[in-house]
Amino acid sequence: MTTAVLLLLLAFGAYLVAVLENWATSGRFQLATPAFSALALLGRESVLPRKPDRIFFEVAPTLLLISAVLAAAVIPLTPNLIITDLATGALFINAALVYVLVALIMAGWGPNGAYAMIGGWRFLGQLIAYAMLIVMPITAVVMRAESLLTTQIVVSQAGLWNIVYQPVGFVLFFIAAMALAFLPPFDLTTAKGELAGGVEAEYSGVRLAVFRLGRLVLIITLAAATVVFYLGGWQGPWLPPWAWSAIKILAVTAIMLLAGRYMPRIREANLLSWCWMFGIPLALLNIFLVGVLVLVFS
Amino acid sequence: MTAQMFFIGFFGLASVWFGIVVFRTFSMVRSALALLFSQTALGAMFLSMQAEFLGVLQIMMMATEMSIMAIFMVMFMMDPGGLGEMDMTHQKRLSLGAGIVAFVAAVAVAVFVDWGPIADVAPDAAQQTVDLGLELLGRSMLIFETAGITILTAMIAATAVAIPPVKRKPSKGATHHEH
Amino acid sequence: MSIELLLALITGAALFGVGIYGALSQTNLVMIMMGVELILAGAMVNLLAFWRYLHPDNPAGQMFVLIIMTVMAIEMAVGFGVAIARFRAKGSVEMEEATELKG
Numbered sequence: 199m200t201t202a203v204l205l206l207l208l209a210f211g212a213y214l215v216a217v218l219e220n221w222a223t224s225g226r227f228q229l230a231t232p233a234f235s236a237l238a239l240l241g242r243e244s245v246l247p248r249k250p251d252r253i254f255f256e257v258a259p260t261l262l263l264i265s266a267v268l269a270a271a272v273i274p275l276t277p278n279l280i281i282t283d284l285a286t287g288a289l290f291i292n293a294a295l296v297y298v299l300v301a302l303i304m305a306g307w308g309p310n311g312a313y314a315m316i317g318g319w320r321f322l323g324q325l326i327a328y329a330m331l332i333v334m335p336i337t338a339v340v341m342r343a344e345s346l347l348t349t350q351i352v353v354s355q356a357g358l359w360n361i362v363y364q365p366v367g368f369v370l371f372f373i374a375a376m377a378l379a380f381l382p383p384f385d386l387t388t389a390k391g392e393l394a395g396g397v398e399a400e401y402s403g404v405r406l407a408v409f410r411l412g413r414l415v416l417i418i419t420l421a422a423a424t425v426v427f428y429l430g431g432w433q434g435p436w437l438p439p440w441a442w443s444a445i446k447i448l449a450v451t452a453i454m455l456l457a458g459r460y461m462p463r464i465r466e467a468n469l470l471s472w473c474w475m476f477g478i479p480l481a482l483l484n485i486f487l488v489g490v491l492v493l494v495f496s
Numbered sequence: 497m498t499a500q501m502f503f504i505g506f507f508g509l510a511s512v513w514f515g516i517v518v519f520r521t522f523s524m525v526r527s528a529l530a531l532l533f534s535q536t537a538l539g540a541m542f543l544s545m546q547a548e549f550l551g552v553l554q555i556m557m558m559a560t561e562m563s564i565m566a567i568f569m570v571m572f573m574m575d576p577g578g579l580g581e582m583d584m585t586h587q588k589r590l591s592l593g594a595g596i597v598a599f600v601a602a603v604a605v606a607v608f609v610d611w612g613p614i615a616d617v618a619p620d621a622a623q624q625t626v627d628l629g630l631e632l633l634g635r636s637m638l639i640f641e642t643a644g645i646t647i648l649t650a651m652i653a654a655t656a657v658a659i660p661p662v663k664r665k666p667s668k669g670a671t672h673h674e675h
Numbered sequence: 676m677s678i679e680l681l682l683a684l685i686t687g688a689a690l691f692g693v694g695i696y697g698a699l700s701q702t703n704l705v706m707i708m709m710g711v712e713l714i715l716a717g718a719m720v721n722l723l724a725f726w727r728y729l730h731p732d733n734p735a736g737q738m739f740v741l742i743i744m745t746v747m748a749i750e751m752a753v754g755f756g757v758a759i760a761r762f763r764a765k766g767s768v769e770m771e772e773a774t775e776l777k778g
Contacts, residue, residue: 251523285621286552293556300532300559303566307525310577322567329560346625501679508686508720515693515713519701531709534690538716545683545727550740554719557744561751568755569705572768584702586771591699599692602717606684611729614677618731631734632741640738643745650749654756660763 201281208270212414215451219414222455236407244403247309254308258301259405262412265297270419274349276432276439287348288340291423292333295378298416299325302387302397305409309400317396321387323466324377327473328384331374334481335367338488339427352431359430363491366484368428370477375420375454377469379413382458386466421450503544511537524569524576532562548621549628683724691717704761704768708754712747719743 216232246255271294272287274280284290299321306318340346342363343354361368377384388396401409425431425446432439434446514534518527535558542551570576573584585591619627632640690713697710719740726736758768765772 251526254525254529284548284552285625286549289549289552289556293552293559296556296559299563300529303525303563304529319567319570322563325560325563345622347622498679501682504679504682504686508682508689511716512686512689512693515690515716518709518713519693519697519706527706527709531712534713535716538690538720541683541686541720542723545679545723547723547727547737547740550723550737553741553744557748561748564755565705565709565751568758572705572758572762573703574767584706585700586702588700591696594699595692595694595696598695599688602688602691603685606681606688611680614680614728615731618727624734624737627734628737628741631738636735636738639742643742647745647749647752650752654752657756658759 200279204270204275204279204281205267207275208267208415208418211418211447212411214448215414215418215455218448218452218455219417222452222459239407239410240404242403244405245400247311247400249310250400251308251310254304256308256405258305258308259401259408259412261297261304262301263408263415265294265301266412266416266419268297269294270415270422272348273419273422273426274352274431275422275443277349279440280349283347283349286346288336288346288351288427291348292336295332295416295420296325296329298378301412305397305401306387311400313393313395313399314397317387317389317393317399320389320396320466321380323470324380324384324386327470327477328374328377331370331473331477331481332378334478334485335364335371335374336427338364338367338481338485341485341488342492348426352426352433355430356433359433360428364428364484364488366480367488368424370481370484371427372424372454373477375424376458379417379420379454381417381454383461383464384458384469385463386469389463392463417454418447418451421454422447424450500544504541507537507541507544511535511541522575524573525566528562528566528569531565532558535562546618546621547624549625677728680724680728683720683728687717687720687724689717690714690720702769702771704754704758704770707770708750711750715743715747715750 213232216235217227217229220231221227269291271281272284272290274283302321303318306314306316306321308314339351339360342360343351345351345354355363380387386396387393388398393399398406398409422443425443429446429450431446432443434442437445511534514530514537517530518534521527521530536555539551539553539555539558542554545551618624694710694713694715694717697713698707699710701707701710722736722739722743726733726740730736761768761773
């Protein structure tokens with residue numbers, strides 16, 4: 199029952215993300231556009247490129263969708279509205295989201311096209327840059343909550359949200375989450391105008407629809423994870439818990455979509471060197487500071 | 497037959513099957529990703545053996561490792577797409593024999609040794625994580641730290657080996673070549 | 676003797692056997708490393724099965740698995756370092772051609 203409700207909410211959230219993305223890109227707020235685009239995609243022919251690696255080509259969009267949905271499974275919207283409250287929830291989100299990389303490499307290699315392949319391998323380089331910045335801030339969050347349970351992480355922020363408690367971690371996690379969802383300015387793997395769509399280049403029709411859906415679910419999952427880890431999850435005055443979750447998740451999604459609009463795309467080499475030269479030392483510093491704070495104030 | 501037995505058998509079989517696929521396909525990316533799915537099936541097997549933390553950790557770590565392996569395969573193989581169906585093996589009979597002997601010997605040990613009493617219940621997942629953390633930073637701290645230092649050393653050594661050698665000109669004017 | 680333990684041990688043995696076959700039969704350094712990864716994976720299953728079915732109350736068993744994961748990572752790092760260096764020097768990582776150390 200809970201699972202069905204959450205899956206419906208996830209689909210609804212993905213639709214809202216599509217509306218928001220359209221708004222952020224074109225400046226027009228139209229509620230119906232994503233539905234028409236989806237219908238158009240489903241109606242179009244799904245072209246198979248010449249000499250593809252058929253297994254990878256077919257599996258990749260589905261794997262992207264599955265990994266995003268699995269990551270959403272451990273995210274609580276209210277104290278009870280969660281698919282499975284795993285004892286290793288905070289780690290499980292990472293484990294599920296790494297398969298986004300596998301899906302993109304498959305999607306890049308499968309269609310036997312140059313642009314797609316470059317896009318796929320670029321995402322591997324991007325992973326080397328952002329992976330540590332996902333894991334290390336989560337470590338600091340877990341240290342404060344003294345638990346890997348996502349519900350426990352939300353409860354631990356009752357007095358003070360983590361965005362105030364560990365602002366450095368929040369900034370790093372937010373940037374890394376944008377890189378993980380390949381949103382601009384980190385959209386190296388799809389790079390419109392440079393790689394002609396990158397990993398999406400050879401996909402069309404139904405397969406492209408599944409791919410896009412997977413990415414929308416990925417964006418909303420990451421926004422929800424940010425809310426759970428740093429913005430106090432369902433907590434807030436006056437309104438019921440589910441309303442707070444919804445408001446916060448949509449706000450974070452909107453910021454994620456808008457943040458990169460006016461920035462130039464970051465070059466692969468720069469992304470790597472900035473992440474490793476500034477990001478990882480900052481993340482380590484964050485872990486150290488949180489450790490001191492936890493020891494002093496507990 | 498319990499559910500646990502079924503899942504262990506199923507994921508074990510999947511893991512071995514993907515392990516065999518690694519050496520039977522000509523496409524190098526397929527080979528690396530088959531190894532990934534072999535390890536993922538192993539992670540799922542860990543989950544069905546109620547080792548939740550290790551299972552999730554295995555599933556997470558191997559995805560990155562094997563994807564990196566895939567790009568190295570593409571970089572270093574002559575025929576990464578496998579369209580030429582090149583034979584990349586040697587001493588086939590010897591290795592097949594060695595593999596089979598190793599398998600049979602290990603199974604024989606597993607079957608004929610008396611393993612003693614079998615434990616029925618494992619601690620629950622949250623308790624396991626706590627225990628493992630205390631173990632790592634308590635009794636086994638020295639081993640754990642040694643592993644950490646070793647991995648750091650390996651990273652530095654591997655980077656040092658891998659970066660291209662800097663060629664310096666003997667003349668004094670060539671300052672821009674110095675790093 | 677429990678069936679679950681036996682199944683896990685047989686899986687470990689099979690992975691070990693496949694790994695030995697791969698490590699001995701392949702001519703490319705990266706493929707040999709894949710074989711070694713499979714051997715380590717076989718060891719990992721065995722250790723975890725021993726922890727679960729013989730000593731579930733002792734977390735040291737799980738620690739062994741963590742150490743093997745570390746060993747896998749180290750093996751990858753060093754192996755790829757060597758592979759890059761060799762590829763840069765000789766233009767291939769085929770082990771048939773690597774006979775410089777032969778006495």
